[in-house]
Amino acid sequence: MERIFWAECPHCRGRFYCNHGEMRHAGVELECPFCAAKFLPEQAAALDERTEAPADAGGRERTK
Numbered sequence: 001m002e003r004i005f006w007a008e009c010p011h012c013r014g015r016f017y018c019n020h021g022e023m024r025h026a027g028v029e030l031e032c033p034f035c036a037a038k039f040l041p042e043q044a045a046a047l048d049e050r051t052e053a054p055a056d057a058g059g060r061e062r063t064k
């Protein structure tokens with residue numbers, strides 16, 4: 001199971017998840033799928049790190 005984490009957009013408060021291995025490192029910006037804002041994980045309104053993707057949230061992973 002790939003590791004993912006949830007990020008909450010500091011602009012629109014939308015929540016989406018990202019691939020942990022690809023995204024959760026210094027200098028990699030996340031792009032909000034709701035308002036297209038780009039921000040670093042450290043700038044997220046909230047981060048929720050989990051070990052597996054939710055069954056019902058498919059398709060919102062973003063890669064750069």
Ligand SMILES: [Zn+2]
Pocket residue numbers: 009010011012013014032033034035036037
């Ligand atoms: Zn947003």
